[in-house]
Amino acid sequence: MAKRSVWSDNRFWQRSAAWVTGFASILLIWLTFDTIPQITMGTDADLKGGVTKRVPGPTVINYKITYEMDAKRMHEIPVIGDKELFFGRDDWSEEEAGALLHLGKLGSQAKNCMDCHTLLGNGAYYAPDLTKAWLDPAWGPEGSMQAMTGKSTKEEAMAEFLQHPSTYPTHARMMPDLGITAEEAKGLVAFLKHMSSIDTNGFPRNFGRMQGAVNGK
Amino acid sequence: MASSLTSESKKLATWYFTFAAIIFGAQLLFGLVAAIQYVVPGFLFELLDFSIARILHINALVVWMVFAMFGSVYWLLPDETGIETVGIGIAKLLYWIFVAAIVVVILVYLFIQVGPADQTTIWFITEGREYLEAPRWADIGIVVVALGFVFNLYATGMKGNRSGIVTVLMADMLAFAGLYLAGMGYTDNISMDQYWWWWVIHLWVEATWEVFVGAIAAYGLITMIGAHRKVVEMWLWIEVAMLFGSGILGIGHHYFWIGTPEYWWEIGALFSALEPLPLVAMFIHVLYDWGKMQGEQEAKGEAKSVITNKPAFTWFVLNAFGNFLGAGIWGFFHTLPQVNLYTHGTQFTSAHGHLAFFGAYATILIGMFYLAVQGKNGIKVMHATKKSIWATSMIVGGVVGMTIALTVAGYVQVLVSRAQMGATWAGFFDGQSGMWFAQGMDWRLVMGVITFLGFLILVVDLLSIGKNAKHER
Ligand code: HEM
Ligand code: HEM
Numbered sequence: 001m002a003k004r005s006v007w008s009d010n011r012f013w014q015r016s017a018a019w020v021t022g023f024a025s026i027l028l029i030w031l032t033f034d035t036i037p038q039i040t041m042g043t044d045a046d047l048k049g050g051v052t053k054r055v056p057g058p059t060v061i062n063y064k065i066t067y068e069m070d071a072k073r074m075h076e077i078p079v080i081g082d083k084e085l086f087f088g089r090d091d092w093s094e095e096e097a098g099a100l101l102h103l104g105k106l107g108s109q110a111k112n113c114m115d116c117h118t119l120l121g122n123g124a125y126y127a128p129d130l131t132k133a134w135l136d137p138a139w140g141p142e143g144s145m146q147a148m149t150g151k152s153t154k155e156e157a158m159a160e161f162l163q164h165p166s167t168y169p170t171h172a173r174m175m176p177d178l179g180i181t182a183e184e185a186k187g188l189v190a191f192l193k194h195m196s197s198i199d200t201n202g203f204p205r206n207f208g209r210m211q212g213a214v215n216g217k
Numbered sequence: 218m219a220s221s222l223t224s225e226s227k228k229l230a231t232w233y234f235t236f237a238a239i240i241f242g243a244q245l246l247f248g249l250v251a252a253i254q255y256v257v258p259g260f261l262f263e264l265l266d267f268s269i270a271r272i273l274h275i276n277a278l279v280v281w282m283v284f285a286m287f288g289s290v291y292w293l294l295p296d297e298t299g300i301e302t303v304g305i306g307i308a309k310l311l312y313w314i315f316v317a318a319i320v321v322v323i324l325v326y327l328f329i330q331v332g333p334a335d336q337t338t339i340w341f342i343t344e345g346r347e348y349l350e351a352p353r354w355a356d357i358g359i360v361v362v363a364l365g366f367v368f369n370l371y372a373t374g375m376k377g378n379r380s381g382i383v384t385v386l387m388a389d390m391l392a393f394a395g396l397y398l399a400g401m402g403y404t405d406n407i408s409m410d411q412y413w414w415w416w417v418i419h420l421w422v423e424a425t426w427e428v429f430v431g432a433i434a435a436y437g438l439i440t441m442i443g444a445h446r447k448v449v450e451m452w453l454w455i456e457v458a459m460l461f462g463s464g465i466l467g468i469g470h471h472y473f474w475i476g477t478p479e480y481w482w483e484i485g486a487l488f489s490a491l492e493p494l495p496l497v498a499m500f501i502h503v504l505y506d507w508g509k510m511q512g513e514q515e516a517k518g519e520a521k522s523v524i525t526n527k528p529a530f531t532w533f534v535l536n537a538f539g540n541f542l543g544a545g546i547w548g549f550f551h552t553l554p555q556v557n558l559y560t561h562g563t564q565f566t567s568a569h570g571h572l573a574f575f576g577a578y579a580t581i582l583i584g585m586f587y588l589a590v591q592g593k594n595g596i597k598v599m600h601a602t603k604k605s606i607w608a609t610s611m612i613v614g615g616v617v618g619m620t621i622a623l624t625v626a627g628y629v630q631v632l633v634s635r636a637q638m639g640a641t642w643a644g645f646f647d648g649q650s651g652m653w654f655a656q657g658m659d660w661r662l663v664m665g666v667i668t669f670l671g672f673l674i675l676v677v678d679l680l681s682i683g684k685n686a687k688h689e690r
């Protein structure tokens with residue numbers, strides 16, 4: 001038989017495919033082992049001890065969160081500041097805060113938020129990204145939502161809006177009533193506040209720059 | 218209709234294709250509802266909201282494609298292995314279970330829509346995670362059906378002649394089914410949630426499904442233009458190496474902003490930037506083989522076309538183009554972190570999503586529908602009809618038109634809502650109200666209607682082309 005080049009040998013390519021695939025899969029699994037601990041939720045002790053976590057624990061709802069330019073990383077990162085009242089308390093225990101977050105995350109799935117909004121930039125493009133919704137100027141004292149809903153805090157205004165969104169429309173494209181109860185709304189607001197504390201490597205960029213309202217205290 | 222199919226596996230394949238085509242129609246209808254809601258926001262408000270229309274649109278998309286993929290495998294197995302599919306009785310039973318489960322899931326989406334914030338909703342109504350909204354009971358059903366399918370494939374591949382194509386499919390379909398498990402869990406941690414969610418979505422469409430397309434294209438080249446198996450299968454193995462080599466770690470392009478560490482910027486950018494390469498290779502492969510086989514034929518002094526199924530082969534060639542354009546080019550546009558920081562989660566993503574899913578998968582699966590029509594009617598050489606040509610032109614024109622409209626809209630959104638306004642609520646709506654954006658949404662709807670009309674013609678053609686007298690039998 002004439003000598004054949006390895007380059008036109010199916011066995012050679014079959015083996016190459018198996019090796020390349022195996023190698024890529026192992027690398028992905030190895031990176032996963034590195035990533036998972038880094039995105040595992042922190043604890044209350046981390047927050048009290050000032051340990052920075054990419055995904056802080058649920059008791060982050062007891063603190064003020066801002067989104068500030070980091071000179072070293074050259075993009076914005078969430079900064080966890082002093083204590084702040086959340087629905088009138090700043091002493092939510094790890095269990096209580098965890099239960100609230102659990103309710104909120106489940107609620108976000110049960111009501112399909114992700115099929116109108118993006119969360120962390122993933123989902124649907126019909127409604128605003130919710131990654132940093134907690135920090136949106138519209139909900140702050142300088143925004144219009146507190147006055148519109150007749151509430152005096154951000155969290156109460158958000159909870160009221162979520163229960164009756166089509167009562168407080170700001171655009172022709174409205175959010176529908178999804179049958180969200182008062183308790184579920186509270187959980188959803190905790191979920192949104194928690195999400196705003198996640199270190200997303202600077203996404204979204206320049207959040208609220210035009211209003212200049214997110215940086216600073 | 219009298220069928221000239223003797224293989225039970227091929228009969229089952231036609232059932233799969235039929236249900237797939239019906240669900241494809243449903244997909245387009247709900248896409249139209251969602252597209253109308255962009256233009257007329259009050260349309261079906263608090264009756265069938267955007268979220269529900271969208272869930273139905275994209276779940277139907279995934280379902281019809283999975284059905285057509287299963288069907289394709291049942292179709293080619295007897296040809297490749299030389300035997301009847303092992304365990305065909307179970308396969309038929311599982312088919313009906315699958316269909317029933319899908320119908321129930323669709324009815325629940327339509328009429329129940331949302332549930333209270335507890336686990337019963339996750340188990341019985343919706344899981345609320347894009348593409349994977351199907352409630353958990355259905356997840357389990359899907360896993361059972363997929364296991365049955367994988368069993369058929371393995372048992373048949375091991376008993377009959379295990380060709381290169383069958384070997385690739387055996388490895389690929391196992392990974393495809395296994396990956397689904399990564400999307401079934403629940404966690405309170407949204408970053409962790411999305412980490413695993415992408416294992417299903419990305420590792421499906423940019424790894425396992427692409428390899429599936431490589432295998433189907435190989436089968437198509439052998440059956441439709443008589444390409445040499447040895448050459449085709451060598452290409453296939455090269456494609457597998459390139460697709461998995463780039464696609465598996467290319468998942469990093471979804472880990473830029475979800476809370477995951479910064480090193481994913483480099484890994485995602487590097488490997489996903491390589492992802493278009495195998496798509497170029499597949500494109501060249503199809504066109505090269507076609508030219509080569511036609512050349513060999515003409516060298517023998519016969520001017521006749523080598524293609525034994527014109528409409529199917531047209532869709533296979535469109536697949537080569539569409540895969541390269543939609544996934545390769547439109548994907549590459551936004552895959553570097555510097556760009557993705559601004560385009561992430563905009564209409565630009567939607568533009569890519571449409572052209573990629575259509576170009577890479579819808580095309581080749583429609584091609585398989587035509588192959589089945591040919592086989593079922595015992596046709597030797599099948600020609601295109603006027604309807605085939607109209608259907609192809611309108612569907613392709615419509616989807617390309619939608620993609621252009623969405624790309625323009627995405628461009629406005631990136632500039633206004635992202636670069637300038639920084640993605641706030643107010644910034645979002647400033648972008649949405651831009652004139653180019655609004656017109657983009659109008660044109661998407663117009664092009665969507667054209668796509669849907671093309672689909673109707675496609676159905677008529679699939680039902681009637683087999684009886685046309687012009688084919689060689
Ligand atoms: C009648 C034609 C169609 C219309 C009017 C239509 C409309 C839509 C709309 C309005 C959305 C929601 C996008 C958003 O969240 O803003 C969507 C999403 C989507 N559609 Fe379609 N569509 C059509 C056909 C198709 C086809 C043929 C495919 C693929 C084969 C497809 C695949 C998708 C995908 C993958 C998404 C999710 C995109 C993403 O999340 O980025 N659609 N479509
Ligand atoms: C046939 C293959 C492909 C299909 C069907 C596909 C489909 C999709 C879809 C539907 C999305 C939106 C996901 C969502 O709803 O959030 C998406 C996102 C994305 N795709 Fe692809 N894709 C393919 C190949 C590629 C390739 C080859 C590349 C890169 C070269 C690429 C780059 C991306 C990127 C960077 C995103 C994220 C967009 C964002 O940040 O919003 N895709 N793809």
Ligand SMILES: [Fe+2]
Nearest residue numbers: 419423468470
């Ligand atoms: Fe991807």
